[in-house]
Amino acid sequence: MSSHLNYERLLARARTLPAVATAVAHPCDVASLTGAVDAAKMGLIAPILVGPAGKIRAAAQQGDLDIAKYEIVDAPHSHAAADEAVRLVREGRAECLMKGSLHTDELMAAVVSREGGLRTSRRISHCFVMDVPNHDTPLVISDAAVNIAPTLEDKVHIVQNAIDLIHALGGEEARVAILSAMETVNPKVQSTIEAAALCKMADRGQITGGILDGPLALDNAIDLKAAKIKKIDSPVAGRANVLIVPDLEAGNMLAKSLSFLADADAAGIVLGAKVPIILTSRADSVMTRLASCAVASLVAHARREALSRAVQ
Template sequence: MSSHTHYERLLARARTLPAVPTAVVHPCDVASLTGAVDAAKMGLIAPVLVGPEQRIRAVAQQADLDLSGMEIVDAPHSEASAAAAVRLVREGRAECLMKGSLHTDELMAAVVAREGGLRTSRRISHCFVMDVPSYDTPLIISDAAVNIAPTLEDKVHIVQNAIDLARALGQPEVRVAILSAMETVNPKVQSTIEAAALCKMADRGQITGGVLDGPLALDNAINLQAAEIKKIDSPVAGRANVLIVPDLEAGNMLAKSLTFLAGADAAGIVLGAKVPIILTSRADSVMTRLASCAVASLVAHARRESLGKAVQ
């Protein structure tokens, strides 16, 4: 399977939908401004650039980028840019946020602010949507960037956010593996107890929209042969498309292992706020940046649809 096959499908799907109004926060370097302009050219987002106008125009000139037709909301510095972008969402002028050249914690501080932020009843969590060349479906990994040591209560939200994402991306069946180092419940290993609890919560309808199994070791989650050798018979084992990790360190190592050892790409998105948040890294390729925008577009449209149904 050629590299980027899964991303190309996501991009094709997102391009059939109207561009999503997106507040691009502090795009003051070449990589972040180019990412926003490229995504706009593809019809994925309709960007509103939020930040110091003179700096943004200087970067555009330096990188030979055409900003004609793009609205710029002037803000003096990164913190003010984040606050102004959040305001645009609250005013209904943006349905998505995109991180520019500011620190993630600066952006998230404005998002989670008790006064005027974008909190919902859900815990905010991060998902990588990974295009792994050797795997036959996109892999969602959560949480590898926001929740450091999530509690069982946090994991309920992390799992539900990931399931909702998989459904927005058009997965007909969401198969969630709750990862640990083993596939049996061991009272000495907390992640195995939490995995079993999450599966039972799904049985009781406290988590909906996906099929859960766990604890599962990584090999049993993604390799049918490994699952068969261990005699694990479940609809998830060997064919998971969502991997829930025990903590941020495990998730970070898993995602980076796939990127640097298996040639995978990792598109990043933050969920659980009022709108999806596109988190890209300066090291991301153009394809990864575009895929992150496509993922956010599909989530924003799914959210719009569900809000429409709620109003009816």
């Protein structure tokens, strides 16, 4: 079984910071409510429970959870809960958003709404922060959940969001591998051309804060021996901590392969909106849910520091 060493480090780091006010949208089943309460007990988040008050209290009773100390904002149904949770963020009452027992599409529709949503100049993207057994650092995989067939322009934002995430998690260096099926540029394989373009864009300062290399196949992105056999000499090859996939299908298969064949855990976060968004699945373990909250807490604090520097 996974030892969770990488997640434990993230949790330890996040627990040194104040709990982040978090609007939890529609936590109306035991699993989603437990995730929020557990994270609150660890001091990661300060939840505001948004949804039908009766259903939230019934879930608490069913799960034997004490929610007396948490604010409940009553909303009649899941759509309204998503809208209300987003409103709390816009009003500055919450610095983080967390998915409860509603469909991801419902929550994201409220987030990307042109009127009253949480859009920024960045493209919204999803990152898995994978804790892979026997791998020294967390592996960030993007995008495996939001952007189905990202354009080159979309990938600029996907890469930048992932680089910023690495820095928020305390990583000194974001080593970004742009993945394809091969490590040479092939005009017949679009992902290799886009990988080369992204690397040149980083050279020109259009992407900042990370070291990019690509195209790279998965083996020579994360395994030094494989990189040496292919004679790839770069600071990223064999040492990548960010894996940018060509499209959602590739990312989904990569993340699930690691989860089900290598016993990795996959904490999930959505970036590019005004606040980090915690997306958990009903199948997630307690540790994965807590890790997702820890990641969001670290991102929220990094965002707060960046805003305060900008004001100065």
